[in-house]
Amino acid sequence: MILLVLILLIGFSAAAYWAGRRLARRRAAGTRAHSSLGYHGAYVLLWAAIPALVVLILMAVFSTGIQYQLLLADAPEAIRALDPMRQGAFWYDVLTVADGGTPQQIWAGPQAELLQSEAQRAARIGGLMTLGGAVAAVLAGLIGLGLALRRVAPQFRARNRVEGWIAAFLFVCSAIAILTTLGIIASLLFESLRFFQSVSPLEFLFGTQWSPQIAIRADQVGQTGGFGAAPLFVGTFLIMMIAMLVAGPIGLFSAIYLSEYAGPRQRAIIKPVLEILAGVPTVVYGFFAALTVGPALRGFFNGVGAQLAGGPLDSLGQYLMLVQNQMALVAGGVMGIMLIPFVSSLSDDIINAVPQSLRDGSYAMGATKSETVKRVLLPAALPGIAGAFLLAVSRAIGETMIVTMAAGLAARMTLNPLDTVTTVTVQIVTLLTGDQEFNSPKTLAAFGLGLTLFIVTLGLNIIAQQIVQRYREQYD
Amino acid sequence: MTMNPDLVAPSREPRQGDVSALDTDRNPGHAEAPVPTVVHPGLTGPIKIKAEDVSVFYGQKQALFDVSLDIADKAVTAFIGPSGCGKSTFLRCINRMNDTIPSARVVGKITIDGQDITDRSIDPVLLRARVGMVFQKPNPFPKSIFENVAYGPKIHGLTANKTELADRVEHSLKRAGLWKEVADRLESPGTGLSGGQQQRLVIARAIAVEPEVILMDEPCSALDPIATARIEELIDELREEYCIVIVTHSMAQAARVSQRTAFFHLGQLIEVGPTEDIFQNPRERRTLDYITGRFG
Numbered sequence A: 001m002i003l004l005v006l007i008l009l010i011g012f013s014a015a016a017y018w019a020g021r022r023l024a025r026r027r028a029a030g031t032r033a034h035s036s037l038g039y040h041g042a043y044v045l046l047w048a049a050i051p052a053l054v055v056l057i058l059m060a061v062f063s064t065g066i067q068y069q070l071l072l073a074d075a076p077e078a079i080r081a082l083d084p085m086r087q088g089a090f091w092y093d094v095l096t097v098a099d100g101g102t103p104q105q106i107w108a109g110p111q112a113e114l115l116q117s118e119a120q121r122a123a124r125i126g127g128l129m130t131l132g133g134a135v136a137a138v139l140a141g142l143i144g145l146g147l148a149l150r151r152v153a154p155q156f157r158a159r160n161r162v163e164g165w166i167a168a169f170l171f172v173c174s175a176i177a178i179l180t181t182l183g184i185i186a187s188l189l190f191e192s193l194r195f196f197q198s199v200s201p202l203e204f205l206f207g208t209q210w211s212p213q214i215a216i217r218a219d220q221v222g223q224t225g226g227f228g229a230a231p232l233f234v235g236t237f238l239i240m241m242i243a244m245l246v247a248g249p250i251g252l253f254s255a256i257y258l259s260e261y262a263g264p265r266q267r268a269i270i271k272p273v274l275e276i277l278a279g280v281p282t283v284v285y286g287f288f289a290a291l292t293v294g295p296a297l298r299g300f301f302n303g304v305g306a307q308l309a310g311g312p313l314d315s316l317g318q319y320l321m322l323v324q325n326q327m328a329l330v331a332g333g334v335m336g337i338m339l340i341p342f343v344s345s346l347s348d349d350i351i352n353a354v355p356q357s358l359r360d361g362s363y364a365m366g367a368t369k370s371e372t373v374k375r376v377l378l379p380a381a382l383p384g385i386a387g388a389f390l391l392a393v394s395r396a397i398g399e400t401m402i403v404t405m406a407a408g409l410a411a412r413m414t415l416n417p418l419d420t421v422t423t424v425t426v427q428i429v430t431l432l433t434g435d436q437e438f439n440s441p442k443t444l445a446a447f448g449l450g451l452t453l454f455i456v457t458l459g460l461n462i463i464a465q466q467i468v469q470r471y472r473e474q475y476d
Numbered sequence B: 001m002t003m004n005p006d007l008v009a010p011s012r013e014p015r016q017g018d019v020s021a022l023d024t025d026r027n028p029g030h031a032e033a034p035v036p037t038v039v040h041p042g043l044t045g046p047i048k049i050k051a052e053d054v055s056v057f058y059g060q061k062q063a064l065f066d067v068s069l070d071i072a073d074k075a076v077t078a079f080i081g082p083s084g085c086g087k088s089t090f091l092r093c094i095n096r097m098n099d100t101i102p103s104a105r106v107v108g109k110i111t112i113d114g115q116d117i118t119d120r121s122i123d124p125v126l127l128r129a130r131v132g133m134v135f136q137k138p139n140p141f142p143k144s145i146f147e148n149v150a151y152g153p154k155i156h157g158l159t160a161n162k163t164e165l166a167d168r169v170e171h172s173l174k175r176a177g178l179w180k181e182v183a184d185r186l187e188s189p190g191t192g193l194s195g196g197q198q199q200r201l202v203i204a205r206a207i208a209v210e211p212e213v214i215l216m217d218e219p220c221s222a223l224d225p226i227a228t229a230r231i232e233e234l235i236d237e238l239r240e241e242y243c244i245v246i247v248t249h250s251m252a253q254a255a256r257v258s259q260r261t262a263f264f265h266l267g268q269l270i271e272v273g274p275t276e277d278i279f280q281n282p283r284e285r286r287t288l289d290y291i292t293g294r295f296g
């Protein structure tokens, strides 16, 4: 059906294009037209296709709603008498049957008959609307075509019009991303507001009890007792710190190697490899963490613990023997490895932006490479590198897959890297996966967490961009 | 810092008929134009730097052709010549800065005080402490004024303690004629100074390690006439203590500050002599054409 409509539309547009061209050629015969024939064709095409397309889109968006309203308006008494939930289910099944599907619920007696008759009515209404829509689309297209053809004339500025349409189209494309982001923010804000009506923001930000899973039903005790997200923030912070301790130095040093020490040949190998690493899906890092690094580290610590137990460091040994697969160290460490290419490629750009004249100045003073790096390049690049690190921090905070797979679910206020911790992103995932009632504070808490995360990462990104930007200007 | 063996190998590398831009419009071979191999008429005082048959290649392209030149101590030698003729390239041979350009290869021999600086055993890091360099664009480090001047003494460990270092910084700044202007703001960033002040700052930075030679590559081309005049005065003062080589595009500047002038053209040293002779009665036609503004 949709395919057919599309083919028809394309055929119609092509016809409009040729009509425009031919007409333009005929009318311009002998004179020099303002715009080339192609532009006249394109102009006519736009005027024919866009109205038809608009009508079709409107149909697609609103037809089900209108159909539903029409059905309800003439609803049989027997159905109106049902309770609202049941009514909704009934109409849902009516539409399903009308589309040739099988009903979701079991309807008996008069309801079953009504279901059939109402489904026929729905199909009739639907058919009529499709027909009407098609007629409207054709009419709109023809009217547009007619109007446009009338304007085709040698002096008509078809080129400018078409260029204008193209500019408008491109603008809409770029606006979509921005508008979508605004929509996301709005929905985050809106749902978070609902959440903060039942849980106070202060409690949310500073409370230390996180147990949203308890409050599944309204009649349970402690319904709002478990929404202190501080342990999540601490866990997120801990993992981010571990990740940065890995990614910061290694990324920075590899950037220094690449920009100052590596010859063209090494660069030609290492840079693309790092870029490939940056493209590895995070879920791959996630199972690397959960299945390889976690068990290995656990084995290591358990072994060390077994050695220590019974000795002077007995309690430490006992603790190490109980270390689990899922610990902050594993998630943070692997996340750090994931961030190395990110940090290194940003830092590489920034170090390369330091003017060559500073290097020359330093070498001409008899400084060695490492002295030049340490005393001139790094101080000069420091603001930019700080910006790069902030960007990495913001990625570490928002990273989800690795922590979901390797960090654990226990919300603990701890800075011990060997402990199981949980993060904001992990909790959002657990709160929203599975069947959820959309209104419970438990689900809404995810929006609260999401908003917090969003604000923090947005802030970090803005600050980092500003720093990097200002740094670039400094050397332009 | 490892050295590229090519850079110090004896001149086993003849010009292998490179097809370079330079080759196409330069005189075919040395036979036609009588280019003297070693020219030092009017050289008074001891010779500091002696270059013998120095050629430089950038990759396959030869930029400098068998330059032989003596440079006097306690004097200013000016290098003039049209753009791209190899003045900077030759200057960078003297402190081995060409080592930092991966594609560059230097053949020939350069001695300072009789010591072959192209030799494998010479550490370019130590050499550059003896041969300071000032660049076309002032390039103070993004550090304080004090730290800029203290940079060399610190990395070469020239001073024993803080007071010595401070003394040396003060002395260098005074020597560069900048002390009065910055004495009360040594801790503010060097990049905050004016262009002329920055250039004097990097001269102070260069003389803080007490070099024997100072190379200047168009040190005034980014400066206004007043700042230029100050730098020229400074060069004239420094001449008493150092061997100074200056590249310049300004004939007037060469005439004002230098005692000897060398004229380069298309990678060759055409003529060198006392500055007055070069400007008043050059022996080479090309020199005359250049200084009278007929080309370049």
Ligand SMILES: Nc1ncnc2c1ncn2[C@@H]1O[C@H](COP(=O)(O)OP(=O)(O)OP(=O)(O)O)[C@@H](O)[C@H]1O
Pocket (backbone or CB within 6 Å): B058, B063, B081, B082, B083, B084, B085, B086, B087, B088, B089, B090, B101, B103
């Ligand atoms: N790093 C480099 N790589 C390749 N070729 C170079 C390099 N530096 C200089 N050259 C080439 O060597 C030749 C001499 O250049 P050089 O910079 O020595 O000229 P110059 O006399 O200093 O010119 P200017 O007066 O414009 O500074 C030029 O043809 C130039 O293109």
Ligand SMILES: [Mg+2]
Pocket (backbone or CB within 6 Å): B087, B088, B089, B217, B247
């Ligand atoms: Mg130059």
